[in-house]
Amino acid sequence: DAGVIQSPRHEVTEMGQEVTLRCKPISGHDYLFWYRQTMMRGLELLIYFNNNVPIDDSGMPEDRFSAKMPNASFSTLKIQPSEPRDSAVYFCASKLRDRGTWNEQFFGPGTRLTVL
Amino acid sequence: GEDVEQSLFLSVREGDSSVINCTYTDSSSTYLYWYKQEPGAGLQLLTYIFSNMDMKQDQRLTVLLNKKDKHLSLRIADTQTGDSAIYFCAEEARSFMNTGFQKLVFGTGTRLLVSP
Numbered sequence: 644d645a646g647v648i649q650s651p652r653h654e655v656t657e658m659g660q661e662v663t664l665r666c667k668p669i670s671g672h673d674y675l676f677w678y679r680q681t682m683m684r685g686l687e688l689l690i691y692f693n694n695n696v697p698i699d700d701s702g703m704p705e706d707r708f709s710a711k712m713p714n715a716s717f718s719t720l721k722i723q724p725s726e727p728r729d730s731a732v733y734f735c736a737s738k739l740r741d742r743g744t745w746n747e748q749f750f751g752p753g754t755r756l757t758v759l
Numbered sequence: 760g761e762d763v764e765q766s767l768f769l770s771v772r773e774g775d776s777s778v779i780n781c782t783y784t785d786s787s788s789t790y791l792y793w794y795k796q797e798p799g800a801g802l803q804l805l806t807y808i809f810s811n812m813d814m815k816q817d818q819r820l821t822v823l824l825n826k827k828d829k830h831l832s833l834r835i836a837d838t839q840t841g842d843s844a845i846y847f848c849a850e851e852a853r854s855f856m857n858t859g860f861q862k863l864v865f866g867t868g869t870r871l872l873v874s875p
Contacts, residue, residue, distance in 0.1 A: 647801070685867035686802075686847065699862065734801055748863065750801030 647751035649735050655757045661723040664754045667716055668737030676748065677710055677720050678734040686734070692718065693740075725758045732756070763866035765848055770872045777835040779869045781848030784829060788850040791824060792863065793833045796845040805833070805846075835871075843873045 648667040656662055668675045676691040690700040695712045703710070707726070712718040722729055732753045739746040762784045771777045783791065789810050794802040808815045808822045808831070815822045821834040831848055845868040 686865040688862055688864075691862065736801075747804045747807075750803070752799070752801050 647735055647737055647749055649733075649751040649754050651754060652752065653755045653757075655759065656725055657759050658726055659724045660758075661721065662725045662729075662756060662758075664720040664733050664735075664756070666718045666720070666735030666751060668718070668735070669749055670716065671739070672737035672749075673740040674738045674748075675712060675718050676734075676736040676738075677718070678736065678750075680732040680734060680753070681730075689720070722756075725756075727758045730756055730758050763848055763850055763864055765846075765866040765869045767867065768870050768872070770874065771838050773838060773840055773873055773875050775838055777833075777838045777842070777871055777873075779833045779835075779846050779848075779871065781831040781833075781866055782829055783831065783848070783850040783864075783866075785850050785864070786826075786829065790851050791822075791831050792847075792849040793820075793822065793831075794847040794849060794865075796847065796868070798844075802847060838871075838873050840873045840875060843871055845870050 647669055650665045654662060674691060674693055677689040678686050679689055680686045687702055689702045690710045691698055692712045695715055708722055710720045732755050734753045735751045736748040738748045765781045769777060769779060790807050792807040793805045795805045796802050806817050806820050806822055808824050813824055819836045823832045835842055847868045848866040849863045
C-alpha cells in the first residue's frame with residue numbers, strides 16, 4: 644500500500660480564500676484523523692471519523708473549519724475563510740479498528756498551509 | 760483534562776546516549792507512545808509501552824514508565840546523526856464522545872540534534 648496520501652503537500656493562499664485539504668487513507672482502515680501541528684500548540688487532533696461518520700469534532704477550532712468523508716477512501720478538510728493564524732502543517736492519519744490487538748495510526752506526510 | 764509535557768530541545772554527540780523525558784496527566788491511559796518525525800515527514804511510531812509495564816527494550820531504544828509520577832522516558836543508545844528528529848510522547852485519552860475509542864494526545868515534541 645502507498646500509505647496515507649495527502650494533497651497538496653504545500654499550499655499558499657491569501658487571507659479570506661477557501662482552502663481544501665485532501666486525504667486518502669490506507670485502504671481498509673476504519674478510522675481517519677485530521678491533526679494540526681503548530682509551533683505554539685504542538686500536534687492537536689481536530690476531528691476523527693469512524694467508518695466515514697464524524698465521531699469527535701471537539702478539536703475543530705471554529706466554524707470556519709469543516710471536514711467531510713464522503714466515502715471510505717477520501718476525506719477533505721476545508722477552511723473558509725482562511726486566516727493567517729490557520730498557517731500550520733495539517734496531518735491526516737488512519738488506522739484499523741482494534742480487534743483484540745492494538746493497531747497503530749499511520750500518518751500522511753502532511754500539508755503545509757501558509758495563509759498570507 | 761489530559762496534558763502531555765516535554766522539554767523542547769536536546770543536543771547530544773554521536774555515540775552518546777540520549778534521554779528524552781515526558782510527563783502526562785491521564786492516569787487511565789492504557790498505552791503510551793513514542794513517535795518520531797523527520798523533517799518534512801509525518802509521524803512514525805517508534806515504540807509503545809503498556810501501562811502495566813515498567814520498562815520495554817527494543818534494540819537501541821529503552822522506554823521507562825513510572826506510573827506513580829506519570830513520567831515516561833525514551834533512551835536511545837549509541838545515538839547516530841540519523842536519529843536527529845523531533846520525538847513526540849503521546850498518551851491515550853478517552854474520546855470526549857466516550858465512544859470507547861482511545862484518542863491520542865501528543866506532547867509538543869522534543870527536537871533531538873545529534874552532532875558528529
